[in-house]
Amino acid sequence: xxxxxxxxxxxxxxxxxxxxxxxxxxxxxxxxxxxxxxxxxxxxxxxxxxxxxxxxxxxxxxxxxxxxxxxxxxxxxxxxxxxxxxxxxxxxxxxxxxxxxxxxxxxxxxxxxxxxxxxxxxxxxxxxxxxxxxxxxxxxxxxxxxxxxxxxxxxxxxxxxxxxxxxxxxxxxxxxxxxxxxxxxxxxxxxxxxxxxxxxxxxxxxxxxxxxxxxxxxxxxxxxxxxxxxxxxxxxxxxxxxxxxxxxxxxxxxxxxxxxxxxxxxxxxxxxxxxxxxxxxxxxxxxxxxxxxxxxxxxxxxxxxxxxxxxxxxxxxxxxxxxxxxxxxx
Amino acid sequence: xxxxxxxxxxxxxxxxxxxxxxxxxxxxxxxxxxxxxxxxxxxxxxxxxxxxxxxxxxxxxxxxxxxxxxxxxxxxxxxxxxxxxxxxxxxxxxxxxxxxxxxxxxxxxxxxxxxxxxxxxxxxxxxxxxxxxxxxxxxxxxxxxxxxxxxxxxxxxxxxxxxxxxxxxxxxxxxxxxxxxxxxxxxxxxxxxxxxxxxxxxxxxxxxxxxxxxxxxxxxxxxxxxxxxxxxxxxxxxxxxxxxxxxxxxxxxxxxxxxxxxxxxxxxxxxxxxxxxxxxxxxxxxxxxxxxxxxxxxxxxxxxxxxxxxxxxxxxxxxxxxxxxxxxxxxxxxxxxxxxxxxxxxxxxxxxxxxx
Numbered sequence: 048x049x050x051x052x053x054x055x056x057x058x059x060x061x062x063x064x065x066x067x068x069x070x071x072x073x074x075x076x077x078x079x080x081x082x083x084x085x086x087x088x089x090x091x092x093x094x095x096x097x098x099x100x101x102x103x104x105x106x107x108x109x110x111x112x113x114x115x116x117x118x119x120x121x122x123x124x125x126x127x128x129x130x131x132x133x134x135x136x137x138x139x140x141x142x143x144x145x146x147x148x149x150x151x152x153x154x155x156x157x158x159x160x161x162x163x164x165x166x167x168x169x170x171x172x173x174x175x176x177x178x179x180x181x182x183x184x185x186x187x188x189x190x191x192x193x194x195x196x197x198x199x200x201x202x203x204x205x206x207x208x209x210x211x212x213x214x215x216x217x218x219x220x221x222x223x224x225x226x227x228x229x230x231x232x233x234x235x236x237x238x239x240x241x242x243x244x245x246x247x248x249x250x251x252x253x254x255x256x257x258x259x260x261x262x263x264x265x266x267x268x269x270x271x272x273x274x275x276x277x278x279x280x281x282x283x284x285x286x287x288x289x290x291x292x293x294x295x296x297x298x299x300x301x302x303x304x305x306x307x308x309x310x311x312x313x314x315x316x317x318x319x320x321x322x323x324x325x326x327x328x329x330x331x332x333x334x335x336x337x338x339x340x341x342x343x344x345x346x347x348x349x350x351x352x353x354x355x356x357x358x359x360x361x362x363x364x365x366x367x368x369x370x371x372x373x374x375x376x377x
Numbered sequence: 378x379x380x381x382x383x384x385x386x387x388x389x390x391x392x393x394x395x396x397x398x399x400x401x402x403x404x405x406x407x408x409x410x411x412x413x414x415x416x417x418x419x420x421x422x423x424x425x426x427x428x429x430x431x432x433x434x435x436x437x438x439x440x441x442x443x444x445x446x447x448x449x450x451x452x453x454x455x456x457x458x459x460x461x462x463x464x465x466x467x468x469x470x471x472x473x474x475x476x477x478x479x480x481x482x483x484x485x486x487x488x489x490x491x492x493x494x495x496x497x498x499x500x501x502x503x504x505x506x507x508x509x510x511x512x513x514x515x516x517x518x519x520x521x522x523x524x525x526x527x528x529x530x531x532x533x534x535x536x537x538x539x540x541x542x543x544x545x546x547x548x549x550x551x552x553x554x555x556x557x558x559x560x561x562x563x564x565x566x567x568x569x570x571x572x573x574x575x576x577x578x579x580x581x582x583x584x585x586x587x588x589x590x591x592x593x594x595x596x597x598x599x600x601x602x603x604x605x606x607x608x609x610x611x612x613x614x615x616x617x618x619x620x621x622x623x624x625x626x627x628x629x630x631x632x633x634x635x636x637x638x639x640x641x642x643x644x645x646x647x648x649x650x651x652x653x654x655x656x657x658x659x660x661x662x663x664x665x666x667x668x669x670x671x672x673x674x675x676x677x678x679x680x681x682x683x684x685x686x687x688x689x690x691x692x693x694x695x696x697x698x699x700x701x702x703x704x705x706x707x708x709x710x711x712x713x714x715x716x717x718x719x720x721x722x723x724x725x726x727x728x729x730x731x732x733x
Binding site: 107109139140141143144148150152157158160162165166167168169170171172173174175176177179180198199202203205206209365366367368369 | 442448481483484522
């Protein structure tokens, strides 16, 4: 299925917006105001955008430590995300989570956490609840190749197939877990046939090709919604930045020379931009206007975050079992 | 008044009531719909509510705990059950990192109403991996409530409260309480979570006991009362929140405290209670608190070893006489010997034939 011109421009804007948000996060991180670990998604944007573009607002998404892209693609509030990374009271967790704990229930972004594999069974449970209630919602879990090594994922594959759940697993295979190459961690075999043997429908694709991701997602999500059971997407992609933090870390030498350059040539945003320009689907002027709109929105979000108050110590016990006690911090 | 119910029947009545009131309540666990029905506690529920609400479970404790949490985040109220608490150790990530923390870490935007029932095994060779009583482990985790009912009335009332609670509740049931009978009101009622219950009033010494040790404590108190020693028995009922105030109040009167627990001594819930009572009621204590819990070794299987491993009412009685500086006499030996009985000691009641 070919996206219409407007769809493709929309996907391009979404990817560019995520990219620019993270580039500004990286620029400003050394200022020391974002006092939490931060895992950048730069290079992988086509996957979040392609998958989420085919979801409806009430569909649900669970995510992991590298969540900025998933959150924004699902429609999460930008101001509240930046404020959360700045650990402010206006953040999406009121400053209790930081970059690794994002949530926006208004748009079905159910939560992201940094225990690898930790939210995957939660997505299965949300899909079970959707099925029990007879709703037509589907649930997506985003995770990386590393999560596929967790036992809980294999337990989840078994149960979701057993119950024929309206569920989509999106495995973003970027080849690395922190500094460890996939070859150090898994045998030389593709990932997707394992869920297939559990009875899942599987799809393997280029995670840096927005059109390919959209096409695969459309089919997978529509099958899940029709009650045809769980769907597994394995999408190849690449992480440009260091595992955690604002910088690139190619100088450490844990990746082969020129691997990063090769993947930068396959940048999902550059590819889409070139296609739009080459095919005359967008003008240079329109492109500049898009960029200006995005920059202005981002600037305002950072101002919102930086001017927001930090949570005050008297709220420490809110939402805990100690809320009603007179306990105060020493 | 209708006939007495067993603890197991009272548990079933609580689950049945909650499922009848709220479509979002469902029951899941390994063996829930099987003929043994988790020691009879889920008997007939599948016939009444169907396979979509009464689920068997693959042997995937961690993922299925996560599935329950995920469903709870979408408005369900799951009751997950393990035939042995030891099996729940496979699901510590989902219990600690997700169920317990979700409400706080997401700033109160979502709840994880979830009850996890765990049965503590003892006797008939349960051995090292079928006998854990993990109240201290879970009580250590902020965000969890940990309850340990010991009689049928509390089992029903506390379980209804647990299922209706908006947060995660760990319900630890001792296998040696399931057959115990008692009066259970037919109508639904709620017992508080985190509130101890005074089972016997007394002025000479306070026993604060957890789970099955309350049964031992009551036998002891009844036997000692005939000899003129009045033991106040407090069934703690919950390990978290821990109702130390009730114990401090009692110690103000008795001046002596013995704490009985079904798990290990070191870093056990007896240590926490001892510390709290000492902090708040030091001036009332005439002697240091006495802790009687399991020795810090895994549970041995062979009866001669496990008989020594588990403290019984007579063992507690000896230590209490010592604490109260009461000279042991032939009369006392007779009392203690009757408390001990003739065994066998590896069964909850004399005609128990195993295997569970």
